[in-house]
Amino acid sequence: MQKKNFIALILFLITTNTIFSQKDGYWDKSRATTEEISVSARDRIIIKTQDFPEGTTEVVYRITLLDKNQQMAGSLVSVLKAIPDPTGISQGSAGAVFILSKISGDDKCTYTVFSSSDLATKYKENGKTDDACLVQDAPVSKDAKRLSTEKSACMKSNSGNLWFGFESKNWIMNQKIILEVVPWVDNKLSRGWTLENRKSIIDQCKTSNMAQKMTNSDDFCVCILDKIQFKYKFKEFQKLLAIERSKAFKDFGNSCFNETGASDLVYNGLRKQAADLLKQGLYGAAIVKLNTVINNNKATALDYNAIGSSYILTKQYGKAIKLLKEGGKLDDSELLIKLNLAHAYLLNNNYSSAKTIYKEYQSQNVTDSLGWTEKVKQDFEAFKKVGIKNDDFERVLKLIEK
Numbered sequence: 001m002q003k004k005n006f007i008a009l010i011l012f013l014i015t016t017n018t019i020f021s022q023k024d025g026y027w028d029k030s031r032a033t034t035e036e037i038s039v040s041a042r043d044r045i046i047i048k049t050q051d052f053p054e055g056t057t058e059v060v061y062r063i064t065l066l067d068k069n070q071q072m073a074g075s076l077v078s079v080l081k082a083i084p085d086p087t088g089i090s091q092g093s094a095g096a097v098f099i100l101s102k103i104s105g106d107d108k109c110t111y112t113v114f115s116s117s118d119l120a121t122k123y124k125e126n127g128k129t130d131d132a133c134l135v136q137d138a139p140v141s142k143d144a145k146r147l148s149t150e151k152s153a154c155m156k157s158n159s160g161n162l163w164f165g166f167e168s169k170n171w172i173m174n175q176k177i178i179l180e181v182v183p184w185v186d187n188k189l190s191r192g193w194t195l196e197n198r199k200s201i202i203d204q205c206k207t208s209n210m211a212q213k214m215t216n217s218d219d220f221c222v223c224i225l226d227k228i229q230f231k232y233k234f235k236e237f238q239k240l241l242a243i244e245r246s247k248a249f250k251d252f253g254n255s256c257f258n259e260t261g262a263s264d265l266v267y268n269g270l271r272k273q274a275a276d277l278l279k280q281g282l283y284g285a286a287i288v289k290l291n292t293v294i295n296n297n298k299a300t301a302l303d304y305n306a307i308g309s310s311y312i313l314t315k316q317y318g319k320a321i322k323l324l325k326e327g328g329k330l331d332d333s334e335l336l337i338k339l340n341l342a343h344a345y346l347l348n349n350n351y352s353s354a355k356t357i358y359k360e361y362q363s364q365n366v367t368d369s370l371g372w373t374e375k376v377k378q379d380f381e382a383f384k385k386v387g388i389k390n391d392d393f394e395r396v397l398k399l400i401e402k
Contacts, residue, residue, distance in 0.1 A: 025186045028053050029077045033181040039109065039168040044127060046120045047164045052183045055190025058086050058148035058155060059162070060099060061181040065141045067105035068176070074102065076144075076180035086184045089146045099144045107175045108139035112165045113147075113154050120163035127167065133157070139169045192234030201225045210253050213266050223256035224249065267298045274306060281386075283310045294323075301331035308340045313386055317348035335366045343379060351392055355399065362400040373400050 033049040052059070062076045079099055083089060089099060113134040114120040122128065129135045133154035136143060147162075149155040154162055168175045205211055205221035214220060228237060228248065237245065257263050270289045277286035290307040293299050304327020311320035324341040328334070342357035358376070366375045380393045 024188065025055075025057070025184055025190075027077070027080045028056075028183050028185045029080075031183055032077050033179065034075065034077075035179045037166065037177040037179060039166055039175045039177060042168055044124050044165060044167045046124050047166070047179055048117070048120075049162045049164070049181045052160050053185050053190060054192055055185045055187070056155075056160075056183040057150075057186045057189060058146060058152075058184045059181055060086065060089060060144070060146045060184070061164075061179070062099060062101060062144040063111060063140070063142060063164075063180075064101035064103070064178040065105045065107045065109060066103070066176045066178060067107070070103060070105060070176075076182055080182055086146060086148070101142050101144075101178075104142040105176070106141065108141050108169050109175060109177060110139055110167050110169065111136050111143075114163040114165065115154050115157045116159065117161075117163060120165055123165045129165075132165070188229070191229065191232075193229050194234075197234045198225055198229075201228060205249070205253075208249065208253065210257065210262075213269070214262055215265065215269065217262070219260040220253075220256050220262040223260050224252045227252040227255065263298065267293050267296070271303065271306075278306070278310065283313045286310050287314070299327075299330075301327045301334045301337060303327070304330065305334065305337045305340060308337065308344065312340060312344055312347065313383070313388070315347075315388065317344050320344040321348065335361055335364060335372065339366060339372070339375060339379070343383075346392055346396065347383075347388065347390055351395075354392075354396070358396055358400055373397075376400060 031050050031053050033047075035047050037045060037047060039045050049059075060076065060080065076099065083099075112123060112129045112132040114123065114131070115133050119131045123132065129137070133152070134145075134147070147155050162181065164179055164181075166177055166179075202221050202225055205224050206217060211217035211220060231248075232240075237248075240248070257266075270293050274286040274289040277283075277289065287307055287310045290299075290303055290310070293303050294307065304323050308320045308324035308327065311317070311323065321341065321344045324337050324344060327337045328341065331337070338357055338361060342354045345351075345357070346354035361372050363372070365371050376396065380397070383389070383393075
């Protein structure tokens with residue numbers, strides 16, 4: 001009774017452990033290999049497994065030798081129903097015992113595993129195991145193992161199948177061998193998104209115009225990759241027309257642009273570039289940067305003020321008036337916009353409209369430390385330095401200094 005309780009406890013611990021550390025995948029019972037083999041005395045035989053499905057990262061196999069008329073007590077597939085995660089099989093010796101057959105014959109055999117048909121064929125001909133990825137050279141009556149892409153050479157280099165080679169150690173009678181192989185399929189990899197395939201999408205994203213505007217596009221490109229993986233299997237994505245793939249990149253890119261915060265980084269970068277260009281007196285180049293922000297509906301009132309000022313300094317007064325009015329709708333309290341609008345009216349020969357604005361705010365500050373009148377004087381001096389002159393400058397100063 002104590003022995004039964006101990007075994008029950010071991011099985012409970014195994015299954016409990018796997019539940020809390022489950023991998024995202026499943027045992028593909030429909031692709032399991034179950035072969036009953038009769039091996040003649042002193043003979044060798046090769047068995048090829050069923051094709052492993054895409055995304056197979058590990059397999060569990062069980063080999064059982066049966067005496068005449070013996071039957072398997074339970075299939076490997078039925079045993080694996082209790083183990084939802086392949087790592088549970090490797091939790092010490094108890095896991096290995098759990099997947100071994102409950103019965104086996106007195107006969108024994110050696111076996112080898114190969115990752116290609118050619119290597120397996122050579123073994124059948126000459127019995128050499130030098131090229132095998134796994135060799136069991138001590139005769140056994142039963143055996144069970146887990147092979148994974150992380151640790152097993154058989155899985156790292158296999159082309160979708162394994163080849164099991166058996167050699168009978170019975171010198172007189174035939175042997176009855178049961179081979180069972182069950183693949184574990186990783187859900188994500190089953191969609192074809194291998195490391196290499198994922199990297200190809202990242203590389204393509206990195207060369208896109210949107211990504212190249214960013215100082216660091218890693219999060220942006222990973223976001224696009226995640227969305228593509230979720231919607232398409234790799235082969236499905238590859239079968240899309242070039243124009244369809246391009247649209248998918250664009251649509252996912254627009255979504256990720258905002259989700260990852262890349263939008264803020266890009267537009268803040270454009271604002272900084274524009275500010276640096278303005279300091280250098282490169283007003284036309286600054287206008288190009290600021291227009292990008294405005295055309296993508298990301299502009300603030302201060303962006304409109306900056307581009308309005310740039311248009312004034314390049315003597316494009318009509319454009320300055322138009323954009324400064326738009327900026328004023330975003331923030332009616334921003335006095336820098338109102339001041340530049342007054343300048344634009346003045347230089348565009350509309351003294352009446354300019355006078356109204358200059359007079360209305362003459363007692364206020366445009367910033368926390370700069371008064372309206374002082375700012376007007378600074379701006380008029382800046383205009384003169386770039387060759388902008390107007391007979392009404394002095395007239396305005398007298399108006400606001402009263």
